[in-house]
Amino acid sequence: MLALRLARGARPLVQLRRLLVAAASAGTGFLLLCTLGYAMGHPDASGGALLRLAWCVAPIAATVYFAVTVARTDPATKPRSGLSAVGLGPAKLSVLAAISTAVACTLGSMVALLVFLHLRGDLTGLPFDGAASELLAADQPLPVAAALTLLAVVPLTATAASAAVLRPRTAKPAKPDREQDEPARWYTRAAPGSPPSGLPWGIALLAAGLAVEGYASRSAGTSDLTLPGGLAGSPAGVLAGWALTAVGLALAGPGLTYLCGRVLQAARPGAMRLLAGRGLQEEARRIGRPLGVLCAVGSGAYAALTLYAGDRPAIGPLTTLGALLVAGCAVLTLVTVTIEAKHARADTTSALLQLGAPAAMLRGTAALRAGTLAVVIGPLTWVVAELAALPLAK
Amino acid sequence: MVAPPDNDVLWARALHVTHNGSPALTGVSLGVREGEILAVTGPRGSGKTTLLRCLCGQLLPEQGEVWFNSTPVHTMTPVVRERLRRDRFGWIDPEPHLVPELTAGENVALPLMLRGASHRESKASAREWLDRLDIGDCARKRPHALLQAQRQRVAIARALVTMPSVIFADEPTAPLHRADRAHVLRTLTTAARSHGITVVLASHDAEVAALADRTLTLLDGRRVNTVHLPGVKETEKTAERAETTETAETDEPGADGPGADEPGAAAGPARSAGSGGDSDDAEGRAACSLSV
Structure with a gap:
């Protein structure tokens, strides 16, 4: 809840970044679902389906990289003296960052699922109903577990990666990217040069x-x-x-x-x-x-x-x-x-x-x-x- | 609008400033004479920084006037004020805000380079100033490799290198230890005196008054003549000295007498007063009685 509250109060640029993460996650999720559709439509061509799935690694990697960068640069996850006074230290903040990454990516995955179902023709009432029904194997029932597994890939990976990147480390003077919550932090930041x-x-x-x-x-x-x-x-x-x-x-x-x-x-x-x-x-x-x-x-x-x-x-x-x-x-x-x-x-x-x-x-x-x-x-x-x-x- | 007296390099009348509604300065007037060192003392939150920012044109007072060398600062456009600040004023922060990727020498040379001086001559005069402030051997080090006192001296050198008319030093010794504090202050005042630079020095430290020509005491945004701090015996002497200092309108030639002649005596009681708390907070948090 706290992550959501903090997210609600953020500046528009930060919200835009999170939205972009959601959009990237949606695109990747959609690609993954499309490989699922292809595999359902061509049960005999498992090699081709696997290859398509393998090609999805590139967008997944790019999305996770972007999500981690956004989580790292999120001003809400920077250690702040006010928050650390109420018990939100660096460790808790990294958890918060991971949660907000998970929220953004899951949102994207949900959108991907909706668009996919819509293009398959399972959801009706909007333009382009079932526009790609034969491509996405609309005649087959959608395997829910497979779809959810594929959709969970991006949120899980991004969350784990951002938690790993943002985990509080012991402050060594030669760590370039970590900033301590010291007032004069740009002196302690790095060994520049x-x-x-x-x-x-x-x-x-x-x-x-x-x-x-x-x-x-x-x-x-x-x-x-x-x-x-x-x-x-x-x-x-x-x-x-x-x-x-x-x-x-x-x-x-x-x-x-x-x-x-x-x-x-x-x-x-x-x-x-x-x-x-x-x-x-x-x-x-x-x-x-x-x-x-x-x-x-x-x-x-x-x-x-x-x-x-x-x-x-x-x-x-x-x-x-x-x-x-x-x-x-x-x-x-x-x-x-x-x-x-x-x-x-x-x-x-x-x-x-x-x-x-x-x-x-x-x-x-x-x-x-x-x-x-x-x-x-x-x-x-x-x-x-x-x-x-x-x-x-x- | 009354033109200020000619011998004042800076002159302010009835400054009123509020921060978000809470009053920071309520009717402060003062004059700063050419080449003098004026200490603005007072506990935390008494409006010292606000006064300095008003005087140097960073902050426009809501009421009141600021004149620099017989030109009104309070009516200038922001661009003109910025140019004035750049060309005539120097500023020293409580924290040395050095550019971290430049070496100490380049940090000091930077203001000259920004004013269009060549690389070679800026470096040379930066080197001179660093030598004068006893940190010539730090010239090639980055700020992160320097001690805080050295950084602060680099910041002072950076303010002095352009030879401004007035230097505003806002608590320049706040993050320093006592020994460094005295050294840094003495460096600054000596350099300013030998080059005829006017210094307005804000500090909550009563010791600073010993190095200044005049002292102006602020309390809750007003000028006061006396601040009776608690702690009876120890600060008695300080309070007495505060009593002897005059308001801006009347000159007192002997003002620097007690301070300059007996720095040891002035430093002694203040040191023992500070040993109780963190010396910064002891005075600031104490309940004060005042007589305006």
């Missing part, structure tokens, strides 16, 4: 992934794994390689961001370059990971576009929905994290304003940061995407 360590691993994985992809596409074997949309040729190796590149990009994100900041503030910087560069270095851990994920998603999207550009069969609506979900979750995660970073720097910003920094300069600093990241990450994404699409497009 130490670069994130994932860059070599990320680059190694990236290179390995590209190599695997190249080799796999040369062998041109056939396997049971097919891309959605019925792509002929079975690029299991290609997919494995692409997954490696994606992981590599996600790992390399923080390091790349840190490097961008470092380059930006090099060589006798003025106030703007200094603040922008150091800000990037400071926020590299926070922003870098979602940026890397977005980069991976972008390169995947580019590869998919080149792949389907030829005379391949058209992409189905469910594939589009899945792709949109993944891309949307990646973008929204980055946006959420950016907002979180902005809130975390509110103290610094007010100190700068007190020093007489014009607001235009602060905006310029933010723009400079975003511009640098775009200039560095954009071409990188493009290159990786080109390299990844090269073997696929043959």
Whole structure:
């Protein structure tokens, strides 16, 4: 109840974020139910149904990632002195965050179920009644247990993940993302200045992934794994390689961001370059990971576009929905994290304003940061995407 | 509107401020002379911070006037007030709000860089100020690696580096221990005196008055001449000194006499008074009797 009360009093932006989580959860739930419908409609094609279910892992992962980010950045779950005085310490607050994540995701799952039933024709009285009845196997009775199990996947995973991420840890001085409820918390927050360590691993994985992809596409074997949309040729190796590149990009994100900041503030910087560069270095851990994920998603999207550009069969609506979900979750995660970073720097910003920094300069600093990241990450994404699409497009 | 006397760098008349309806300042008038160090003392909640924020133009009084160098501050537009604050005023917070990702030296150089000075000269003068405040060896460290007293001194250096006309220090020693407190205050006042910078220093600490030219005592948003604090013997001396300080209208050349000449005597009783509680709260929470 307390979680609901706290949720009711939150600001519109926070509510919007929770609604977006619910929407993502709804989309993923709908995809899962559609695989169920396919499996019911094609009892003999269990391999295909399983493959569809496997492809749902990508939207599920994206949704859970987004939900955890929203739970982490939720202002209601930040330790507050007033709440901790009445017994709501960090531990209780992490439970609250998990509950609100569960509420949002369950809401989404319910919506997914309603839409699914509606499109099947089980619920009547609205337009598009039974619009997809034959696709979703309306002639078969819906196995309730299976549907509920599938629908519970996203809420359970997201709740468990956010509880695990937000669990109160013993406050070590070198934990970047945890903030204690100390008044001067940005001094105790991190050991700033130490670069994130994932860059070599990320680059190694990236290179390995590209190599695997190249080799796999040369062998041109056939396997049971097919891309959605019925792509002929079975690029299991290609997919494995692409997954490696994606992981590599996600790992390399923080390091790349840190490097961008470092380059930006090099060589006798003025106030703007200094603040922008150091800000990037400071926020590299926070922003870098979602940026890397977005980069991976972008390169995947580019590869998919080149792949389907030829005379391949058209992409189905469910594939589009899945792709949109993944891309949307990646973008929204980055946006959420950016907002979180902005809130975390509110103290610094007010100190700068007190020093007489014009607001235009602060905006310029933010723009400079975003511009640098775009200039560095954009071409990188493009290159990786080109390299990844090269073997696929043959 | 009466033009203020010419020799006052800051002049305020009958300031009235309420925070959400509860009165914070009720008719405070004062003048701050060029180059002097004015201590604004009083217990917690007596309106010191509000007075400082009014004087530097962060907060507009509901009634009353604030003049800076014969220009009215209370009629300025927010943009002009912001520029005034940036160019002529310095501000020191109770907590050193440093930019965490910059080193101490860069923190001090930042105001100069923001005003368009080149990287090299800002760094050089930041270095000078850090050396002057005895923290030259911290210049390359980040704020998180510094002690609180060092951070506060960095904040003071940052306020001094632009050589403003007036520095407003709002309880600059609040988070510090006693030894650091005396050191930081002495650093600030010495630097201000040697560069002719006017300082308005808010503090609930009676020791501060020893370093100031004049003391202005606030209680519940009014100026008072005497604050009789309980604790009888120990604070008697402090109260006596508060009695000898004058209101803004009349000058008293000997005001800095008792403070400056016998800092040990002033510090002694206050120290023993503070040892009972946390020294911050002892005075603030005590029941006070006043004579206006």
